[in-house]
Amino acid sequence: MSGNRWDQPGVPxxxxQCVDVVDLRADGESADDTDYATCxxxxxxKIRYVHVMEHPDLDENFDVGCVCAEKMSGDYEGPRRREAKLRNRAARRTRWLQRKWRVSAKGNSFLNIDGHNLGVHMNKFKRWGYRIGSRFSAKTYATKDEAKLALFDDFWAATQDDDRLWASD
Structure with missing residues (x-):
């Protein structure tokens, strides 16, 4: 349901409380191809970042934009911070392939980020994998770039709260 519920009786x-924030733009998708939501x-x-809100007196969650999430929760920092984190992730993922990847003696592309050695490699089946330190990916990928992006996703999930890792990229 869309429309203005601020004036609707029975809607607190x-x-x-915010239970999730979702970026509706798929990785690599253009703004024109994005299926935006309605608050x-x-x-x-035209909401790209959807804040999923729940209330103890209602059975349904509401999908809302940042400003409404702030008003509904009474938190005027958290929603912006959560949305900024998603914006930062999307921007960093876009730049990930353009980083200065070095090449090892074995011909594999790698990055060293604050003590983390990250690399991609081709296996004997001509499929690509990645590693973070000595931990190798379980899945393989058709292209080097797909492996690099999967590496980003895995590394981001493990380190997203470490601001010093992501401050300079």
């Missing part, structure tokens, strides 16, 4: 204005609280029709 306060006491909401279920104010009706704004």
């Amino acid at each position: 204005h306060k006491g909401w 279920q609280m104010c009706g704004n029709e």
Whole structure:
């Protein structure tokens, strides 16, 4: 349901909690191809970052934009911080392939990031894998770039809260 629910009786204005934030733009997708959401609280029709809000008095969650999430939760920093983290991840992932990858003696591309040695390699079946330190990916990929992006996703998941790793990229 869209439209303005701020004026609708029975819809609480306060006491909401954010349970998730979702970036609707798939990795590598253009702005024109993105399926944006509509804020279920104010009706704004072009929301990329959806804040999923729950309230103890309601059975359904509301998908809303950042400003409505702030008002509903009474938290005027958390929603912006969570959204900024998703924006940063998307921007960093876009730049990941353009980083200065070095080449090892064996011909494999690698990066050293604050003590973490990250690399991609081709296996005997001409498929690509990656490693973080001595931990190798379980899955293989058709291209080197696919392996590099999977490496980013894995490394980001493990280190996203370590600001010093991501400060200079």
